[in-house]
Amino acid sequence: MSFRYPFVVSMASVDAAGVLFYPELFRHAHDAYEAMMDEVGFPLSTILAHGQWRLPIVHAEADIERPLAQGEHLVVEIAIASLSAHSFQVGYVFRGADSRRRARALTVHVVMDPQSGKALPVPRGLRDALESLHHSD
Amino acid sequence: MSFRYPFVVSMASVDAAGVLFYPELFRHAHDAYEAMMDEVGFPLSTILAHGQWRLPIVHAEADIERPLAQGEHLVVEIAIASLSAHSFQVGYVFRGADSRRRARALTVHVVMDPQSGKALPVPRGLRDALESLHHSD
Amino acid sequence: MSFRYPFVVSMASVDAAGVLFYPELFRHAHDAYEAMMDEVGFPLSTILAHGQWRLPIVHAEADIERPLAQGEHLVVEIAIASLSAHSFQVGYVFRGADSRRRARALTVHVVMDPQSGKALPVPRGLRDALESLHHSD
Amino acid sequence: MSFRYPFVVSMASVDAAGVLFYPELFRHAHDAYEAMMDEVGFPLSTILAHGQWRLPIVHAEADIERPLAQGEHLVVEIAIASLSAHSFQVGYVFRGADSRRRARALTVHVVMDPQSGKALPVPRGLRDALESLHHSD
Numbered sequence: 001m002s003f004r005y006p007f008v009v010s011m012a013s014v015d016a017a018g019v020l021f022y023p024e025l026f027r028h029a030h031d032a033y034e035a036m037m038d039e040v041g042f043p044l045s046t047i048l049a050h051g052q053w054r055l056p057i058v059h060a061e062a063d064i065e066r067p068l069a070q071g072e073h074l075v076v077e078i079a080i081a082s083l084s085a086h087s088f089q090v091g092y093v094f095r096g097a098d099s100r101r102r103a104r105a106l107t108v109h110v111v112m113d114p115q116s117g118k119a120l121p122v123p124r125g126l127r128d129a130l131e132s133l134h135h136s137d
Numbered sequence: 138m139s140f141r142y143p144f145v146v147s148m149a150s151v152d153a154a155g156v157l158f159y160p161e162l163f164r165h166a167h168d169a170y171e172a173m174m175d176e177v178g179f180p181l182s183t184i185l186a187h188g189q190w191r192l193p194i195v196h197a198e199a200d201i202e203r204p205l206a207q208g209e210h211l212v213v214e215i216a217i218a219s220l221s222a223h224s225f226q227v228g229y230v231f232r233g234a235d236s237r238r239r240a241r242a243l244t245v246h247v248v249m250d251p252q253s254g255k256a257l258p259v260p261r262g263l264r265d266a267l268e269s270l271h272h273s274d
Numbered sequence: 275m276s277f278r279y280p281f282v283v284s285m286a287s288v289d290a291a292g293v294l295f296y297p298e299l300f301r302h303a304h305d306a307y308e309a310m311m312d313e314v315g316f317p318l319s320t321i322l323a324h325g326q327w328r329l330p331i332v333h334a335e336a337d338i339e340r341p342l343a344q345g346e347h348l349v350v351e352i353a354i355a356s357l358s359a360h361s362f363q364v365g366y367v368f369r370g371a372d373s374r375r376r377a378r379a380l381t382v383h384v385v386m387d388p389q390s391g392k393a394l395p396v397p398r399g400l401r402d403a404l405e406s407l408h409h410s411d
Numbered sequence: 412m413s414f415r416y417p418f419v420v421s422m423a424s425v426d427a428a429g430v431l432f433y434p435e436l437f438r439h440a441h442d443a444y445e446a447m448m449d450e451v452g453f454p455l456s457t458i459l460a461h462g463q464w465r466l467p468i469v470h471a472e473a474d475i476e477r478p479l480a481q482g483e484h485l486v487v488e489i490a491i492a493s494l495s496a497h498s499f500q501v502g503y504v505f506r507g508a509d510s511r512r513r514a515r516a517l518t519v520h521v522v523m524d525p526q527s528g529k530a531l532p533v534p535r536g537l538r539d540a541l542e543s544l545h546h547s548d
Contacts, residue, residue: 010442011289011455012297016185016344017251018290018459022194022244023163030160031421038482044422045482048153048429057159061198066254070290071449071456107159114154117203147305148318152422153429153481155322160423168284175345181285182345185292207427208312208319290459291525296468296518297437304434322427331433335472340528381433388428391477 002079003039003133005032009072020068026060029092029105032076036090040129053120058087059108066102073097080134081106085121088130139216140176140270142169146209157205163197166229166242169213173227177266190257195224196245203239210234217271218243222258225267276353277313277407279306283346294342300334303366303379306350310364314403327394332361333382340376347371354408355380359395362404413490414450414544416443420483431479437471440503440516443487447501451540464531469498470519477513484508491545492517496532499541 005028013024034044047055068074074094081091087110094103111120122130142165150161171181184192205211211231218228224247231240248257259267279302287298308318321329342348348368355365361384368377385394396404416439424435445455458466479485485505492502498521505514522531533541 008442008446010445011295012438012441014290015285016182016288016290016292017191018456019193021167021285022197023160023167023286026160026163026197027423030158030423031419034421035419043482045153045429045480048481054154056156056204057201059198059200060159060163061196063196064194067193069456070459071454145305145309147308148426148432149301149304149434151427153425153427155319155427158422164286167286168282171284172282180345182292182343185344206319207322208317290456291465293467295441296471297434297441300434300437300471304432319427328428330430330478331475333472333474334433334437335470337470338468341467 002077003032003036005035005076005078007031007074007076009068009070009074011070014070017067018070020064022062022064025062025064025068025094025103025105028074028076028094029062029078029107032078032092033090033107036078036133040132042126042129051114053123054112054114055109056112057107058110060105062103062105064103068094068096068102074102078133080130083122083127083130083134086110086119088122139214140169140173142172142213142215144168144211144213146205146207146211148207151207154204155207157201159199159201162199162201162205162231162240162242165211165213165231166199166215166244169215169229170227170244173215173270177269179263179266188251190260191249191251192246193249194244195247197242199240199242201240205231205233205239211239215270217267220259220264220267220271223247223256225259276351277306277310279309279350279352281305281348281350283342283344283348285344288344291341292344294338296336296338299336299338299342299368299377299379302348302350302368303336303352303381306352306366307364307381310352310407314406316400316403325388327397328386328388329383330386331381332384334379336377336379338377342368342370342376348376352407354404357396357401357404357408360384360393362396413488414443414447416446416487416489418442418485418487420479420481420485422481425481428478429481431475433473433475436473436475436479436505436514436516439485439487439505440473440489440518443489443503444501444518447489447544451543453537453540462525464534465523465525466520467523468518469521471516473514473516475514479505479507479513485513489544491541494533494538494541494545497521497530499533 081089092105229242366379
């Protein structure tokens with residue numbers, strides 16, 4: 001029910017204390033989201049090229065439970081946390097090599113008409129694709 | 138009561154749709170926070186070099202109300218949103234050239250002993266410094 | 275003859291040793307280049323929206339003479355290092371608060387037709403605009 | 412004789428034209444370098460924690476032969492391009508899914524005493540480790 005995305009905390013992502021700089025947590029979350037969208041058949045580059053709608057992120061949040069150090073191998077477990085007529089939420093759990101949770105994040109996505117900037121309903125095909133990664137706990 | 142930090146949405150910060158990539162919103166928020174900490178006499182580089190405590194960010198969130206486009210001139214208004222014995226919250230409002238609010242963010246900071254990883258109370262000097270940027274609306 | 279762009283080495287730009295992570299040197303160089311292009315009347319967002327040509331960077335290089343530490347205030351001095359029929363080079367000198375040179379960089383820009391991917395001559399208007407920041411030392 | 416590091420051009424790395432923002436080429440090169448240093452037994456986090464020497468990058472350069480688009484799957488082939496008493500050079504070739512070269516980069520690394528900032532010879536153990544990835548074409 002969830003998609004897994006591994007990454008290493010590299011020098012590019014840490015601050016002067018040697019731990020993950022929090023905006024980089026969101027960057028890795030987004031990389032995981034892109035990989036998930038590829039997996040379900042809706043690559044972001046195709047959505048953008050197609051041009052009929054976009055999926056702007058209107059809210060993002062994260063809790064960092066323990067600092068993530070340079071060199072650590074992490075996995076992002078990503079799933080659809082909620083799915084409604086006009087938006088969906090993506091949930092992310094970051095786990096260390098010992099499988100313990102280290103951080104979590106959530107993003108809220110809406111569907112937008114790129115011409116008018118107006119909200120649109122979640123297209124049927126996308127809805128079906130996301131449903132496969134939807135869990136309700 | 139608040140500190141202002143101007144920036145331009147540059148190519149480095151946008152996605153393929155030409156709008157601010159949301160992790161970059163947090164990066165700019167952090168740049169504003171660093172400038173504020175300099176202003177109140179607690180530069181992050183000094184805190185780190187001093188080595189007695191650190192200020193990890195344990196929670197971050199943002200709402201993006203309207204997409205921010207490449208080339209836009211923005212201002213971050215930053216203030217202390219709350220201040221308690223063991224943590225403080227920093228609030229950020231992003232405004233466009235017309236002064237309208239475009240996005241907002243919040244970060245929660247705790248004080249940590251870098252040796253033990255244990256929580257510490259907010260040091261008195263820091264507390265007094267942050268008080269000057271504290272508002273309660 | 276040159277354009278000046280100030281910036282502070284913030285947490286977002288440093289590595290675990292507390293010094294500028296070198297890809298971030300190029301990011302700041304690009305921010306300076308964008309500010310310069312705005313100044314001479316060719317904002318990158320306008321070039322992209324206009325859609326007749328793009329200015330891809332085909333070569334970039336930098337020398338870091340002394341590490342740049344978190345919290346340092348720097349200035350990028352940027353100028354057109356060369357200007358030919360089909361390309362131009364932008365030169366960057368990074369100076370510390372004491373005006374001493376700390377790093378330098380160079381980028382090579384060509385003009386490209388976005389449809390065909392073919393090279394184009396430097397448009398006359400752009401050429402004239404860049405000429406004002408061209409020096410030959 | 413070379414080490415391979417795969418990555419995908421994600422939204423985080425592209426500009427408003429949907430192609431790799433060149434400072435991000437260096438970021439991916441550095442991620443590849445870190446993975447290589449892990450492989451040869453000298454993780455950067457260990458070097459930093461050990462504290463006897465650092466490996467600052469004093470020069471970096473890249474040529475981008477064809478723009479790299481969002482969603483592309485690339486491989487970095489990384490090898491030691493030169494190895495002398497006081498420095499070493501790392502070479503990077505970026506290849507697309509069809510194995511054709513799309514970009515290349517080079518970084519020059521020196522050994523530095525973190526206390527004095529003075530140059531040191533390349534330590535024997537590191538030299539031996541790098542030798543295994545050294546080629547002389």
